[in-house]
Amino acid sequence: MQTSYALFQLERKEDAAARVEEFLKQYPKDSGGNLTAMQALLAASAGDRALAEQKIAHAIQIGEGYQHFHHTAYILGSAYALMNEHERALRFLRQAAEEGVPLLPIVRERSHPEQPALRPAFRPVHGRPEEAVGVLWLDFIRAN
Numbered sequence: 069m070q071t072s073y074a075l076f077q078l079e080r081k082e083d084a085a086a087r088v089e090e091f092l093k094q095y096p097k098d099s100g101g102n103l104t105a106m107q108a109l110l111a112a113s114a115g116d117r118a119l120a121e122q123k124i125a126h127a128i129q130i131g132e133g134y135q136h137f138h139h140t141a142y143i144l145g146s147a148y149a150l151m152n153e154h155e156r157a158l159r160f161l162r163q164a165a166e167e168g169v170p171l172l173p174i175v176r177e178r179s180h181p182e183q184p185a186l187r188p189a190f191r192p193v194h195g196r197p198e199e200a201v202g203v204l205w206l207d208f209i210r211a212n
Contacts, residue, residue, distance in 0.1 A: 072106050073143070076113070085110050101131025105143035112150040120147055138168025 072091070075084035088106045098104050108123035124144055131140045145160030 072103075073109075076106070076109065081110060081113060098127075098130055100134040100136055101127035101129075101140040102136075102143070104130065105140045105147070108147040109143050109150070112147040117151055120151060124148070136168065138164040138166075141167070 072084040072087040075081070075087060084106065088103050088110070092098060092103050095103070104123050104127040108120045108127060111117075111120035111123055124147060127140055127144060131137050134140070141160040142164040145157045145164060148154075148157035148160060
């Protein structure tokens with residue numbers, strides 16, 4: 069999954085999609101929903117809202133409760149952000165921060181070329197790491 073996400077960030081979306089499909093052949097159960105979440109992100113990026121919503125629902129169905137669902141949650145939050153579904157995006161980004169790693173370096177450094185507003189400026193926040201994630205995304209939401 070990390071390779072496909074890296075390819076997506078490098079704007080090599082066709083390569084990312086191919087990598088996801090390759091892994092789905094090897095791991096068709098997609099435990100945790102990471103690969104299906106990547107399909108949702110790719111669909112959202114392409115403007116295919118219906119497919120993105122379908123993949124999001126499936127990723128949640130197969131992944132929720134999985135030990136490392138925070139990775140899936142981060143990708144789902146990103147997909148919702150690309151679809152301008154701010155509340156849903158923030159829900160999954162908070163879940164990612166609360167259940168796993170804070171992901172602050174990812175949020176701080178990530179780039180979505182198709183939506184420059186999704187590159188929030190990093191603001192240090194005192195308190196819990198998930199609060200910082202929330203502040204970053206709230207800044208994005210307020211700006212749009």
